[in-house]
Amino acid sequence: MKLEHRDIKNYFTMYGMTKFCVAVVGIIWITLIGTEVDVSAQRIVKVGGIFSNATDTGLNLAEQAFKLAIEKVNNHPYILPDTRLVTEITHSERLVKPFNNIQNACDLIARGVATIIGPTTSTDVKAVYPIAEGLHIPHFAPFATDPTLSQNPRTYRYLFKMSAPDSIQSKALIDVIDHFHWSRLAILTSMTDYGINGLQELQRIAIQKNWLISHVGRFLPTDKPSDVDARGELVRIRNKGVRVIILNCLASYARHVIRQAAGLGMTQTGWAWIVTDGVTALEGLYEDCSEIPPHLMGLLGTRPTVGQGLLYYDFLESWRTNSSAPANKAFEMASVMRTYDAVLAFAWALHDYLSKGNPLDEANFTSKTCSRTTTEPWINGDLLASFIRNVSANGTMNYLNFTDLHTPTSSEFDIVNLGNRGFEIVGKWYGPGELAFSQPKVTFPGNTRDVPADSNLDLSNHTLQITTILEEPFMMMEDDLSLTGNARFKGFCKDLLDELKTSLNFNYNLSLVPDGLFGALNKTSTTWNGMVGQLIDGKADVAVASLTISYQRQQYIAFTKPYLDLGLTILIKVTQPKTGLFAFLEPFSYDLWMAILLAMIFSGMCVSVCSYLSPYGYYGAYVQRADPRDEGPFEGRNSMNLYNALWFSFASWMQQGADVNPRSISGRIVGGFWWMAVIIITANYTANLAAFLTVARMSTGINSLEDLSKQTSIPYGTVLDSQPESYFQQADSSPYKTMYDFMSSQQTNVANSSAGIDRVKDKNQNYAFIWDSTTLEFVANKEPCDVQTVGRLFGKMGYGLGLPLHSPLTDIFSLEILKLRQSGYIEKLSNRYFTGICDKDKTTSTEKAGSQMNMDNMLGVFYFLIAGFSFGFLVMVAEWLWASYKETTSPRNDPAKRPTLCQTVKRRVKATTRDLRKCGWKTYDEDVSENNRRITTTGPPMLNQNYNREFPKLRYDSIPTDEFGRDDHLLRDFGIRTNSSVRANGPHEVTNTVSVL
Numbered sequence: 001m002k003l004e005h006r007d008i009k010n011y012f013t014m015y016g017m018t019k020f021c022v023a024v025v026g027i028i029w030i031t032l033i034g035t036e037v038d039v040s041a042q043r044i045v046k047v048g049g050i051f052s053n054a055t056d057t058g059l060n061l062a063e064q065a066f067k068l069a070i071e072k073v074n075n076h077p078y079i080l081p082d083t084r085l086v087t088e089i090t091h092s093e094r095l096v097k098p099f100n101n102i103q104n105a106c107d108l109i110a111r112g113v114a115t116i117i118g119p120t121t122s123t124d125v126k127a128v129y130p131i132a133e134g135l136h137i138p139h140f141a142p143f144a145t146d147p148t149l150s151q152n153p154r155t156y157r158y159l160f161k162m163s164a165p166d167s168i169q170s171k172a173l174i175d176v177i178d179h180f181h182w183s184r185l186a187i188l189t190s191m192t193d194y195g196i197n198g199l200q201e202l203q204r205i206a207i208q209k210n211w212l213i214s215h216v217g218r219f220l221p222t223d224k225p226s227d228v229d230a231r232g233e234l235v236r237i238r239n240k241g242v243r244v245i246i247l248n249c250l251a252s253y254a255r256h257v258i259r260q261a262a263g264l265g266m267t268q269t270g271w272a273w274i275v276t277d278g279v280t281a282l283e284g285l286y287e288d289c290s291e292i293p294p295h296l297m298g299l300l301g302t303r304p305t306v307g308q309g310l311l312y313y314d315f316l317e318s319w320r321t322n323s324s325a326p327a328n329k330a331f332e333m334a335s336v337m338r339t340y341d342a343v344l345a346f347a348w349a350l351h352d353y354l355s356k357g358n359p360l361d362e363a364n365f366t367s368k369t370c371s372r373t374t375t376e377p378w379i380n381g382d383l384l385a386s387f388i389r390n391v392s393a394n395g396t397m398n399y400l401n402f403t404d405l406h407t408p409t410s411s412e413f414d415i416v417n418l419g420n421r422g423f424e425i426v427g428k429w430y431g432p433g434e435l436a437f438s439q440p441k442v443t444f445p446g447n448t449r450d451v452p453a454d455s456n457l458d459l460s461n462h463t464l465q466i467t468t469i470l471e472e473p474f475m476m477m478e479d480d481l482s483l484t485g486n487a488r489f490k491g492f493c494k495d496l497l498d499e500l501k502t503s504l505n506f507n508y509n510l511s512l513v514p515d516g517l518f519g520a521l522n523k524t525s526t527t528w529n530g531m532v533g534q535l536i537d538g539k540a541d542v543a544v545a546s547l548t549i550s551y552q553r554q555q556y557i558a559f560t561k562p563y564l565d566l567g568l569t570i571l572i573k574v575t576q577p578k579t580g581l582f583a584f585l586e587p588f589s590y591d592l593w594m595a596i597l598l599a600m601i602f603s604g605m606c607v608s609v610c611s612y613l614s615p616y617g618y619y620g621a622y623v624q625r626a627d628p629r630d631e632g633p634f635e636g637r638n639s640m641n642l643y644n645a646l647w648f649s650f651a652s653w654m655q656q657g658a659d660v661n662p663r664s665i666s667g668r669i670v671g672g673f674w675w676m677a678v679i680i681i682t683a684n685y686t687a688n689l690a691a692f693l694t695v696a697r698m699s700t701g702i703n704s705l706e707d708l709s710k711q712t713s714i715p716y717g718t719v720l721d722s723q724p725e726s727y728f729q730q731a732d733s734s735p736y737k738t739m740y741d742f743m744s745s746q747q748t749n750v751a752n753s754s755a756g757i758d759r760v761k762d763k764n765q766n767y768a769f770i771w772d773s774t775t776l777e778f779v780a781n782k783e784p785c786d787v788q789t790v791g792r793l794f795g796k797m798g799y800g801l802g803l804p805l806h807s808p809l810t811d812i813f814s815l816e817i818l819k820l821r822q823s824g825y826i827e828k829l830s831n832r833y834f835t836g837i838c839d840k841d842k843t844t845s846t847e848k849a850g851s852q853m854n855m856d857n858m859l860g861v862f863y864f865l866i867a868g869f870s871f872g873f874l875v876m877v878a879e880w881l882w883a884s885y886k887e888t889t890s891p892r893n894d895p896a897k898r899p900t901l902c903q904t905v906k907r908r909v910k911a912t913t914r915d916l917r918k919c920g921w922k923t924y925d926e927d928v929s930e931n932n933r934r935i936t937t938t939g940p941p942m943l944n945q946n947y948n949r950e951f952p953k954l955r956y957d958s959i960p961t962d963e964f965g966r967d968d969h970l971l972r973d974f975g976i977r978t979n980s981s982v983r984a985n986g987p988h989e990v991t992n993t994v995s996v997l
Contacts, residue, residue, distance in 0.1 A: 048113035065336035069343030098127035106370035122146030136381025142338035164411035170201035172429040184454040190249035214240040225252035241811035252284035262295035269446030275301035298445040299418040309395040349388040459506035467540035473833040520721030543802035548723035562798025587688035589854040603674040604649035610667035611640035615883035666876035673868025709735035716768035717748030781836020
């Protein structure tokens with residue numbers, strides 16, 4: 001078995017080999033290195049690198065690792081034996097400078113590089129990548145971890161990330177937070193791609209776990225990290241009451257942010273700071289060779305695990321030997337090894353590319369390439385990128401291969417804790433749910449090993465004094481009068497208070513406000529009454545009721561975040577509808593009813609005409625029959641006369657069905673279009689009738705705030721010294737100002753909401769009550785359903801818990817309320833208390849819902865009918881032509897005397913015309929040109945029924961025959977069926993018994 005040099009290298013550079021193996025490998029290595037190589041015959045491939053000049057971050061170490069990797073590859077006799085890599089390096093002025101790095105990329109491309117390694121940050125990588133992609137230049141990002149770079153492989157086809165995306169790190173952070181049983185967090189990030197996008201996955205998972213992220217703050221990075229200012233965001237976090245902060249930025253910025261937090265007292269005992277790999281894996285958090293500041297002690301964070309690759313120890317030996325500034329810390333090693341592995345990945349991919357015999361042309365681009373509108377990409381770039389995607393080789397950080405998203409296949413994180421000697425590993429994260437701590441205790445800020453709580457207030461064993469007010473359904477009294485204490489109460493706010501008690505672990509005493517008022521300012525004494533006054537005077541810790549958040553109140557007390565959003569609406573009495581004898585006709589206007597009636601008559605007439613004129617109709621088939629002697633199939637020829645056709649049209653309108661339906665295609669088309677119109681008319685009538693009955697039952701003539709303000713017959717008002725009264729009082733626009741003047745002058749306001757609701761329900765008077773929509777909707781949905789809310793909501797507001805101004809409980813209650821709203825608990829309470837059995841539609845009814853329909857609304861139906869009838873008559877013409885054509889090809893005709901199409905059409909027209917001229921038996925003359933004689937018949941009028949009578953005597957010289965050999969067509973044209981036979985020779989007098997048709 002033959003071992004290639006790469007295999008030997010991998011086998012003999014593992015951690016714990018014996019000295020013998022090390023000696024053998026050393027001899028082989030020296031022998032191979034000592035082999036002379038003809039440098040002039042080697043192919044030159046340029047490798048570009050973009051690095052930062054920022055010395056305070058230590059990222060110049062990445063440039064040294066880049067050069068070391070190029071040197072190792074060039075000295076290796078197997079990787080690229082006939083190829084020599086040449087470094088092409090540019091520098092950016094500072095760590096984050098996208099435009100400068102775009103210029104650097106254009107400079108490298110003009111030098112003819114085959115790949116670009118760098119720059120450092122995700123922001124700079126996003127700026128450089130479009131140039132690399134447009135020219136098909138493979139691009140390596142050793143440090144970029146922005147999750148948006150790894151969402152779709154088609155988006156960044158030529159970008160290869162050496163670090164796992166931040167979405168993986170977020171999962172590790174989730175497990176750390178879950179380990180310490182924290183559920184309230186604050187996030188602080190830099191306003192960069194790395195900072196903003198780095199914790200998106202963490203926020204998504206936190207929402208799924210019903211954790212509360214109280215604040216997400218961002219600070220603006222500056223050219224000089226020492227100039228950064230995050231104190232505003234830190235103060236906001238401190239005021240939220242949360243004590244677990246996740247910091248996501250670079251180490252150079254974290255150094256000054258945490259120093260500012262220390263000045264605000266946010267790094268003492270009881271706080272927890274969790275930092276990401278931007279802090280733990282990069283230099284700049286503190287000065288080397290100096291004592292670590294106390295405010296940094298106790299930081300907890302995640303850091304990519306280093307040294308997982310088989311070449312790790314070999315790299316360490318080479319690094320310590322060749323580097324002018326050897327790295328001594330794990331975070332320094334992570335930064336340099338990613339760059340080192342990027343060079344190795346490119347080298348092995350190039351090795352595989354050339355081993356397949358693929359040509360490698362130099363990427364010749366001019367210095368003006370980036371300024372051109374069109375440039376041909378590098379011809380070998382696309383194929384070389386495919387070999388990079390499939391690379392498989394040993395590395396220093398881990399094994400070198402990529403996923404479909406061009407990220408490392410394996411990603412593990414160390415859990416580190418900052419102590420006196422720097423970051424120490426206290427645990428390992430191997431994957432979601434696979435977290436293991438090696439140290440039993442972790443040090444937190446304040447040099448304590450006690451796990452801090454995620455909020456600053458511990459309400460355990462605290463008893464709060466709660467003030468409230470009775471108002472359905474928020475706070476009500478239990479029916480059992482024997483109950484005492486808190487058990488006396490029930491309602492929405494009582495359930496909410498009990499839920500807060502369970503989650504925050506406190507006790508409370510609930511009592512009613514003595515004066516029964518919410519709270520209003522007395523302008524004379526500048527004092528507050530009601531629950532607001534209780535809070536100001538220190539007689540209550542929290543006011544839990546349907547307390548409206550207003551600007552005026554918030555000047556004197558504090559409010560939590562609203563637990564319920566609402567507005568003002570109007571409550572009025574449900575009036576009984578006025579009944580009318582012909583109320584069922586109201587959905588349609590008079591002209592529309594007349595139009596429908598005329599349409600019914602016209603459709604019946606059209607069906608009758610189709611039956612009479614169509615050769616396939618009941619009567620048309622009889623009149624136009626080819627053989628007048630044929631009587632068999634025409635017994636029902638009067639089935640669709642005008643009387644029956646009108647009955648068919650009326651029965652269709654009533655959706656009952658007629659006895660006989662049209663037979664011809666044209667008649668069926670006319671009837672079908674009438675059926676479709678009937679469906680539309682019936683559906684509109686049914687829907688509008690329901691709306692009319694509903695509106696008639698609910699309509700009071702007041703359907704909006706404007707309607708209420710324009711009348712004076714129904715008085716209206718609200719509660720004295722309440723927020724709705726203040727809303728009308730402070731408004732300076734119509735109709736609010738007009739309504740306030742009316743309520744003040746007429747003194748229609750009531751003492752409390754219960755009084756207002758009772759006044760609306762009073763059958764002896766009319767009254768409209770304006771109050772909070774939630775309360776009034778609850779009342780309107782209760783039996784006996786005698787009141788309703790009307791109009792849209794106005795004066796949008798919210799209900800919140802009231803607390804004394806600057807109370808430390810405000811933020812903690814606000815956070816808990818947000819958590820309850822997010823979890824759906826508030827919505828569940830709303831469904832329980834605000835959903836009733838009464839008709840909910842009455843809260844949104846308007847007169848428009850029951851508007852009468854007229855011709856303008858239904859005109860399209862009549863156009864539709866006209867179009868259908870016209871189409872039916874066109875089809876009838878086609879039936880004429882088709883029937884005439886079939887007659888010409890009938891096998892009953894003598895081939896020698898077969899009529900033409902024009903003759904058959906003419907015959908049908910003639911027969912139909914003769915039949916139309918027949919109006920009765922008064923007198924009928926017909927000249928017969930063939931025998932030049934006249935037959936005169938007289939008799940009683942023609943009736944539309946069958947009867948027998950004695951026919952008058954007829955004198956025949958001879959019985960003539962028509963052109964088809966028929967001898968009795970004249971009598972049949974009169975509609976007479978003869979029952980006698982006549983002789984054909986000589987004159988005769990014949991008495992016939994005939995039947996009039």
